[in-house]
Amino acid sequence: MSDRFYVPENLDRTELELPADEAHHALHVLRKREGDRITLFNGRGCSAEARIVSTGRKSVRVAIETTSKRAELPRWTVTLGVAFPKGERTRWLVEKVTEIGVARLIPLKTERSVVEPGPQRIEKLRQSVVAACKQCGRDRLMEIEGPHEWPEWLGRHRPPAVHVVCDASGERFVDYLRDMSARADNPSGGEIVLSIGPEGGFSSHELAAAQSAGAELAALGESILRVETAAIVAAGTLIHCLPG
Numbered sequence: 009m010s011d012r013f014y015v016p017e018n019l020d021r022t023e024l025e026l027p028a029d030e031a032h033h034a035l036h037v038l039r040k041r042e043g044d045r046i047t048l049f050n051g052r053g054c055s056a057e058a059r060i061v062s063t064g065r066k067s068v069r070v071a072i073e074t075t076s077k078r079a080e081l082p083r084w085t086v087t088l089g090v091a092f093p094k095g096e097r098t099r100w101l102v103e104k105v106t107e108i109g110v111a112r113l114i115p116l117k118t119e120r121s122v123v124e125p126g127p128q129r130i131e132k133l134r135q136s137v138v139a140a141c142k143q144c145g146r147d148r149l150m151e152i153e154g155p156h157e158w159p160e161w162l163g164r165h166r167p168p169a170v171h172v173v174c175d176a177s178g179e180r181f182v183d184y185l186r187d188m189s190a191r192a193d194n195p196s197g198g199e200i201v202l203s204i205g206p207e208g209g210f211s212s213h214e215l216a217a218a219q220s221a222g223a224e225l226a227a228l229g230e231s232i233l234r235v236e237t238a239a240i241v242a243a244g245t246l247i248h249c250l251p252g
Contacts, residue, residue, distance in 0.1 A: 011040075011044075011045075011046045011047060012046070012047045012048070012141075012142040012145070013026055013028045013030045013033070013034065013046055013047070013048050013049075013053060013142070014027070014030060014048075014049060014050075014051060014138045014142060015027065015030065015048045015049070016050055016051055016052075016178070017052055017099075017230065018050070019048060019050055019055070019072060019075050020075060020090075020197050021058040021072060021124060022071060022072060023061065023069060023070065023071050023072065024069070024070060024072070025067055025068065025069050025070075026067075026068040026069075026070065027144050027156045028066065030068075031066060031067055032066065034046070034060075034068050035063060035066075036088050036147050037066060039124075040060055040063075040068070041060065041063065041090050042060050042061065042062060042063060043056065043059065044059070044060045044077045044130065045058065045060075045073075046058055046059075046060065046070065048070070048072070048222065049072075049142075050142065050147075050165065050204050051141070051147070051148060052147075052148060052149075053081075053136070053148045053179030054075065054147065055075075055076045055147045056072045056075040056076065057072075057073050058070040058071060058072045058073060058170075059071050059075045060072060061085035064250065065126075068219025071122070072202065076147075080091075080095070081111075081148070082109075082197070082250075083176065083251065084197045084198060084200060084250045085111035085112070085197075085198075085200070085201075085250070086109070086110050086112075086199075086200050086202060086243055087111060087114070087116045087198065087199055087200070087202070088105060088110045088112070088113050088114070088164075088201075088202050088204070088239060088242075088243055089111040089113075089115075089116045089156065089161055089201065089202065089203045089204070089231050090113065090114075090115065090116060090203075090204045090239050091115070091116045091117075091118045091120070091121045091122075091123075091204065091205050091206035091235065092115050092116075092121070092123040092124075092125060092146055092236065093123065093206075093207065093235040093236055094122060094123055095242070097235070097236050098125070098133065098137050098236075099132075099133065099168060100236060101167075101214075101235070101236035102133050102136045102137060102150075102152070102239070103136055103137075103139070103140040103242060104152050104236070104240050105150065105239060106136075106137050106141060106144070106150045106246045107140055107143070107144040107146070108139035108243050108247055109146070109153065109247050110150055110243050110247070111150060111199075112150065112151040112152075112153070112240065113150055113151070113153075114152070114153045114154075114155075114156050114161070115130075115153075115155040116155070116156060116158060116161060116203065116204075117155050117157045117211075118206055118210060118211075118214060119158075119203055119211045119213070119214060120205070120207070120208035120209065120210075120211065121206050122207070123205060124155055125155060127152040127154070130152055130154060133152055134149075134152055135169055136150065136184065137149055137150050137206065140251075141225070152226065154214055155166070158217070159160055159215055159217065161203070162218055162221040162223065163165070163221070164219060165201045165219055165221075165223070166222050167222040169198075169199060169200065169201060169222075170198070170200045170240075171200075171201040171203065171218075171221075171223040171224070172184065172200070172201065172202050172203070172224055172225075172226050172246075173203045173205075173210065173215065173218045173223045173224070173225050173226070173240050174202065174203065174205070174225075174226055174227070174228055174238055175205065175209065175210055175225045175226075175227065176209075176214060176227045176232075177215065177225055178224065178226040178227045179227065180224060180225040180226070180227055180229075181215060181224070181227060181228050181229075181242065182245075184224065184226040185245065185246065185249045186222070194215070200246065201243050202239075202243060202249070203218070203223070204235060204238050204239045204242065205235075206235065207234070207235060212249060228241055228242060229241075
């Protein structure tokens with residue numbers, strides 16, 4: 009992991025102390041000492057180069073030497089709704105879609121869902137987002153909200169919002185992206201929403217409700233993908249194809 013540390017505060021200052029968990033990581037994992045240089049980021053698009061000026065048994069104080077310009081949000085952002093899989097597969101999903109550049113991740117409660125993450129699980133997944141940002145160099149944290157029921161989710165993303173529900177009954181995703189490129193090519197940008205169902209897929213009732221709400225169906229290919237694979241393939245392909 010790179011020598012990047014998450015400091016969720018204003019970096020426009022001369023000195024600050026690292027949060028306790030980051031100080032522990034610096035001292036006892038990376039073995040940082042006075043004089044070492046590190047990178048800070050605040051999760052809101054700002055980063056800074058800093059130098060360690062003092063250490064204690066559990067504390068690290070740094071002097072900020074340069075602060076970068078705040079990274080602007082991309083013109084188009086991707087929100088990903090997923091019926092979470094079991095166990096560590098969810099943590100792996102969170103790490104990878106953070107690296108890819110998804111702006112927001114929401115657990116979906118569908119008819120065939122097998123996991124409904126509670127507040128403690130959501131908080132642990134947010135910590136995984138921080139770890140992924142430290143590793144990949146991302147300065148803006150991916151947001152994770154609490155679970156949404158399917159009808160609530162559909163109600164939040166009606167036209168003119170672009171909402172794509174991944175299902176084998178839809179047109180090929182690559183064909184959909186070609187058609188979408190013309191619609192996405194405008195200066196204002198906006199949000200594109202992707203929905204990934206559980207391992208058993210969305211029910212016919214849920215798919216009909218999605219289409220009634222203005223969502224479009226798209227198939228990711230002939231193979232049956234696991235939830236986390238489908239989420240990564242769909243989000244990565246979409247983000248790669250979006251105009252800058």
